[in-house]
Amino acid sequence: MSRLSESSQKTVTVIGAGVAGMSAACALAEAGFRVQLVERRGYLGGRASSYLHPGVNEVIDNCQHVLFGCCTNLLGFYRRIGVSDRIHWTSEMTMIEPGGRRSRLGPFGLGPLRLPAPLHSAPSFLNAKAFTLADKLALARAMRAMMAPEAMVDSRESLGAWLRRHKQTEGAINRFWRLVIASALNAEIDEIAVPYAAKVIRELFLNSAEAGSMGMSTVPLSELYANVTPFIEQRGGSVLLNTHVEGAAWNEDSAQWLICTRAGELVSDFVILALPFEATQKLLPRLSAEEGAEKLARQIERHEHWPICSVHLWFDREITDLEDAVLLDREIHWMYNQSRLQTGRGGHYIELVVSATRSFAALPREAAIELALRELAEFFPRVKEAKLEKAALVKEMYATFGVPPGIDSARPGPASSWPQLFLAGDWTATGWPSTMESAARSGHLAAEALGLSAENPLRCFEQDLKPQGFMRFFR
Ligand SMILES: Cc1cc2nc3c(=O)[nH]c(=O)nc-3n(C[C@H](O)[C@H](O)[C@H](O)COP(=O)(O)OP(=O)(O)OC[C@H]3O[C@@H](n4cnc5c(N)ncnc54)[C@H](O)[C@@H]3O)c2cc1C
Numbered sequence: 001m002s003r004l005s006e007s008s009q010k011t012v013t014v015i016g017a018g019v020a021g022m023s024a025a026c027a028l029a030e031a032g033f034r035v036q037l038v039e040r041r042g043y044l045g046g047r048a049s050s051y052l053h054p055g056v057n058e059v060i061d062n063c064q065h066v067l068f069g070c071c072t073n074l075l076g077f078y079r080r081i082g083v084s085d086r087i088h089w090t091s092e093m094t095m096i097e098p099g100g101r102r103s104r105l106g107p108f109g110l111g112p113l114r115l116p117a118p119l120h121s122a123p124s125f126l127n128a129k130a131f132t133l134a135d136k137l138a139l140a141r142a143m144r145a146m147m148a149p150e151a152m153v154d155s156r157e158s159l160g161a162w163l164r165r166h167k168q169t170e171g172a173i174n175r176f177w178r179l180v181i182a183s184a185l186n187a188e189i190d191e192i193a194v195p196y197a198a199k200v201i202r203e204l205f206l207n208s209a210e211a212g213s214m215g216m217s218t219v220p221l222s223e224l225y226a227n228v229t230p231f232i233e234q235r236g237g238s239v240l241l242n243t244h245v246e247g248a249a250w251n252e253d254s255a256q257w258l259i260c261t262r263a264g265e266l267v268s269d270f271v272i273l274a275l276p277f278e279a280t281q282k283l284l285p286r287l288s289a290e291e292g293a294e295k296l297a298r299q300i301e302r303h304e305h306w307p308i309c310s311v312h313l314w315f316d317r318e319i320t321d322l323e324d325a326v327l328l329d330r331e332i333h334w335m336y337n338q339s340r341l342q343t344g345r346g347g348h349y350i351e352l353v354v355s356a357t358r359s360f361a362a363l364p365r366e367a368a369i370e371l372a373l374r375e376l377a378e379f380f381p382r383v384k385e386a387k388l389e390k391a392a393l394v395k396e397m398y399a400t401f402g403v404p405p406g407i408d409s410a411r412p413g414p415a416s417s418w419p420q421l422f423l424a425g426d427w428t429a430t431g432w433p434s435t436m437e438s439a440a441r442s443g444h445l446a447a448e449a450l451g452l453s454a455e456n457p458l459r460c461f462e463q464d465l466k467p468q469g470f471m472r473f474f475r
Helices: 019-030 072-080 119-127 133-146 159-165 170-185 194-206 228-233 277-286 293-301 365-379 436-453 469-473
Strands: 011-015 034-038 050-053 058-061 066-068 087-090 093-096 102-105 214-217 238-240 245-251 256-261 264-268 270-274 305-315 324-327 334-337 348-355 388-401 421-424
Touching: 011 019, 011 256, 011 264, 019 034, 019 072, 019 228, 019 270, 019 421, 019 436, 034 228, 034 264, 058 305, 058 348, 058 388, 066 436, 072 436, 102 119, 119 133, 119 469, 133 170, 133 194, 159 170, 159 194, 170 194, 170 348, 228 238, 245 277, 256 270, 270 436, 277 293, 305 365, 324 365, 348 365, 365 388, 421 436
Parallel strands: 011 034, 011 270, 034 238, 093 324, 270 421
Antiparallel strands: 050 058, 066 214, 087 214, 093 102, 245 256, 256 264, 305 348, 305 388, 324 334, 334 348
């Protein structure tokens, strides 16, 4: 990759400092561009961030964020800013039934001696008490079908219809497809396109043990990004927080953008809009009029949000020795034992996550916390003896965008119809659902597209992990 000399250094303004904006900004700063990263909030991270919750006086993530070994671009971004060692990895997923019976999903083997993919997880599925024999046969049939190339081709069929066509049992649907897959995609099964579910299945359970291993930050999310500002500043750029961008105008004569913010004006050769779809939509009428803007506006109108809620509980004692678990058959879906996961976290802090449930999101605070506590006690009886010291409920109503059949035609690529302006954000065309990996991919794709147009090509996009074992024949 070539670095630009000081005199020819082009300026890039990246608007939005979520994972998409930070990934693009750091890659471009490394390639020699002078980067201005502009964020309306007072901190970095966007939807994947942490903050001091005034109600409990604790720094909490706006929700537990998990990543997987297959998140190559997110991991590339973490490597660039030097925080890869702050991720705790596990290859096991513990499923618990009300009453406490546990099943463990994950690779099976002794040390490096593992069954070849996709069989590496098969023994754990066969042993799982959470599924009946009929459930297991149904799951094996469906996973085999998801290995076929047709499962990766978009059609009008939803995951729900596909599961019914592949004769999935009630247990397989409720305990696996709804809970593990649909909650990873944060939507109801009838609102999910089959290729997105197939992607999750392939990466988490079939392609390789490495791709499916689960990672969680050992520090609050915003601490992960502490190196971003120095990284950009050391390369001649700047990070502007509390700076809300209100519009931008292209100046044909100087071939530059004039960006209007609530804190003043900025001039820039290039712009990357690294915003969620609704913030992009708000900005469209405030950009210079351009052919193609109408098409983008129509694409954005097709996107829809799904909520995620998290309940944060502090007890006077430990209620489980597990680090994390999937909770079956109840409203709450995932348990994260933050006192064990995050280093230096005192106390006994448990976070519960409820995905894709509009009814839970509609509950008032007291009712939501009461329901969560009642259900938690069904999985971990020690909750009944423990004293709840404090609690917080975080409702993210605009958490993620849905991936219904046909959504790919509403996801634009990095190039836009404006000169020297590029698009990023998890909702743009990455082939991934609404995740930090999709955001990091979009940032790297936009940075590469910008580099090409500035005649300073850079390589920052990280290729996918190669499927292992027999999965090499099912690409
Ligand atoms: C509750 C919850 C749980 C989640 N769980 C997971 C998970 O477990 N794993 C996972 O991979 N993903 C998860 N996600 C999804 C993940 O957080 C997002 O996909 C990802 O963070 C999106 O990044 P982004 O940069 O595209 O957008 P954002 O994070 O939304 O960043 C956009 C930034 O632009 C800023 N901005 C907006 N308008 C302006 C403006 N006019 N001027 C300046 N700045 C502006 C915003 O303040 C924001 O910081 C979760 C999301 C939520 C909300």
